[in-house]
Amino acid sequence: MRDESKALLHPVQRLCARRGMTCGTSPRTRRTGADVYVLLMQAAALLPAVYMFILSGYPALAARRNVFAFLFEAGLSALPRAEVRLLACLYRGTARETFLHMAMLIAALLFGLIAGRLLHGYGPQAERNARLTRIAFAVLIAADLLVRLQPFVLQVHFGAAAAVIGFAVRAVCLLLVLADLSA
């Protein structure tokens, strides 16, 4: 009998295989372009949270430019302009960084939950609804890219590097969603 355990690389996988368990042998999950877009947006929302989390315990971090501040700017630049505008208004209205932090993370969590549900279809015409959702996402991302090219009230004037990164991330997201639509 062929020893299946030796075909697996990790010692834990071999141990589980000997005991008849399937731990660590999860099948590869196929992620669509839209799924990757949702992951990118959630990761972008986490970057500013890292800076704010460290700043809460180490206020001197704000005294000089550092990599965490750059991550903050890059993360916010990658998020949709309308969301950043709303976060800025929330911050200015409340002057509470904790509210800003929680709003950012909860918005990313809700986006992941709702988008995950919509992108994989719902209702009796699941495939059609999923395709319509992808089209709506593509239109919104394209509109966001157009806004970034204009001197507009929705602009947030972070550094040029962060603006370029944000534009590139959004452009990649648009390509991912369009690739899904053409598949």
Next chain:
Amino acid sequence: MQQTRFSMNAFLLVAVIFSAISYFFTIFLTQMADRTPVNAYAQVEGTDLGVLYSNLKPSGLYEGGEQTGTCRVEGIFGYDWGSAAEGTSLYLNEYRTSDFGLLFCDVVRIDTETFAKEVVLEDTVLRGRCASGELVCIRGALMPADQPETDPLCTLYSSASPGLRSRGGEQVPEVCFLDPENMEVLYSAEDPDALTDLFGERYLERTLQEIREDVG
């Protein structure tokens, strides 16, 4: 055994819970544990009113003296960077502090008869009067102590404030001269050194006409 795979949603949920717990310890408990007594009182010239900043009793505008006075308007007001009384209107700076210690300032008008408070200029610092009597304010820039040049939170705050301006991350302070009767802007000029110690001799010790001629 159940198979598990990485879920960003679960990670975010953990981050939210962990952040809430962390902020409770770093911000809320720190503020509660700070028992350093603070009590500063300053009389507003020519009035029976005074500005109290204290953590022993509510901060605000008091009438009748520090010890026995009555708090008429609660709030964190400033007097050292400028205040002005014009008829029944008292102009003061009102400060707002954020969780991380950033300080924001608005110019407020308080009616000394009804003690109604009105925000007249947001994100603006009142510095006092110039030699010819006009109110002098600085707008368009956050305070240097907030580290606006290096802290991206200031940039985010500024983007939502019509009174704050920045060009490529650099603040552009603007000095404004206002008519104290109607708060109409009579004259304004950009000055990168507005938040330095040169402000007094440049603007407060000279008349508006002299400043106009000097700036051209």
